[in-house]
Amino acid sequence: MYKVIYNGEMEKIAGKAVFGETMKALLAEDKDVVYLDADLMNSVGTAGLEVQFPDQAFDVGIQEANMAGVAGGLSAVGKKPYIHSFGCFASRRMFDQAFISIAYAQLSARIIGTDPGVTAAYNGGTHMPFEDICLYRAVPGSTVIETTDSAMASAILRQTKDRKGLTYIRLSRKNLPAVYEPGSTFEIGKGIVLRDGKDVAFIAAGLMVAEALKAAGELEKEGISAAVIDMFTIKPLDEALTLEYAKKTGAIVTGENGNIVGGLGAAVASFLSENYPVPVVRTGVHDRFGQVGAQDYLQEQYGLTAAVLVENAKKAIALKS
């Protein structure tokens, strides 16, 4: 069960601290859990685990593709690998190994990609994953999750321990707006209605969830009733909930911290166009590369703000015939 605590404030504790604690607990709880990292343990709050759990936690060095293959092998002998790199490298840099040696071989691993989208900030274009969701959605049978805050990240890491197949988890190592109470649990594959509404529905993931809540507040002042759905499981998509809100509101606006090509918006739009066509306006990065900058500057640059969601909501409503 989850409890919503959103009031616009940021988390007190950084995502990486929660990630480190959660991995530590998982390693202690289950001897078959294995954690691999590619020289980013110091960046993601897991430094020291390789000393505390020398048989379960490994810094493989800077070799992401090898790490993904090793994870496949570990799974083949019954281990439960969690492997981490920045989202750019956790997708692009190891994609074929993840595809073949984990997914196609019908093995299981959790691939954790941090610094989603613009949160890569000062690391710039080479490090700014806008395409990881698209890539992992394209792997048959995969699960793709973007956690909304670190309370959810902690729960999802625990809840996917025994999950079959390739699971990609995109999470932030920084502080996000707090949405859920720590200790919450979630149902994978089920979206969460954070706010009900009848004129338009936001379907969002990651940092766009908090932006959508802000946008819904703005729209309310103008007499527009907007629902907000946290669609943290991007694949498999919660089709029932998507359908319900398409019927109820007749206008959908998606929000994602990544390229709209092949992402959450694409998933929602393609499902609805085949089942219950209503206007779907996608909010996200419009086919551009990343760049360096402060996160708020980058959100403005790429249109990942409540203001753009408000505009898109009006556009979607105007498109209702």
Added chain:
Amino acid sequence: MSKLKAFARDIRIQQMKEFKARGFGHLGGSLSITDCLAALYGEIMNVDPKNPDWEDRDRLVMSKGHAGPALYATLALKGYFPLDVLLTLNQNGTKLPSHCDKNLTIGIDMTTGSLGQGASTAAGIALGLKHSGKKARVYLVVGDGEAQEGQVWEMALFAAQKKLSNLILFLDFNKRQLDGRTHEICDLEDPAEKFKAFGWHTVRIPGNDPDLIAATVREVQAAQGDKPGAIILDTEKGSGVPQIIEIELNHHITCSPELADRIIEELEAQKKG
């Protein structure tokens, strides 16, 4: 102080100004490759800052792309762009991002930042220049942590097979990477032995003396025959700045204005001393 040593000192001063303006950055790995850059741009490379796209120029691929700040300082001192541009490092809308980008910064020959990839692009540039009958040479800088990427060794096989005698690789052997000591994470053992075994003309020298580095480049070029050359540079992460060397995890650190000023002052004092 020799001309090249003075150049290296000035590159350190300018990069500390970059880090001061931004407040954080990849100090350790930028400082450790500074003496190599001083040798290359101070003496070895055939380049023209007034004509940065000259097609017969020598190329540098900074495969450990996070050392951008050292290279930006070098390029600015050579006159590729004004020194005050350095103060925009990593600011919103900057031309000087944390990782090298050939489309943003004048004088940068290749876009890097995903470790391992610069190695292959350098081999491609070397192969292409050879194919076009050009005399230009290619210099490649690889980090020791970076050399854990399989791609570096795929390139090593390829470059030897294709007899890329116009290529010299520098390994910045500072024995540290992001998470700590390279030998504790994924040991390279003696990288000189490895490059030799891969068919490269290889030497290993102290990496903190730009005059020695320049002389060694000439020796390697005279002796490499039809092999690619590898120069293993024994460096320290933070080289030339004791306050940074002594920070054990100095890969990406904050840099207060006070610390930067103290370091700059000490480097400036070397001019008088």
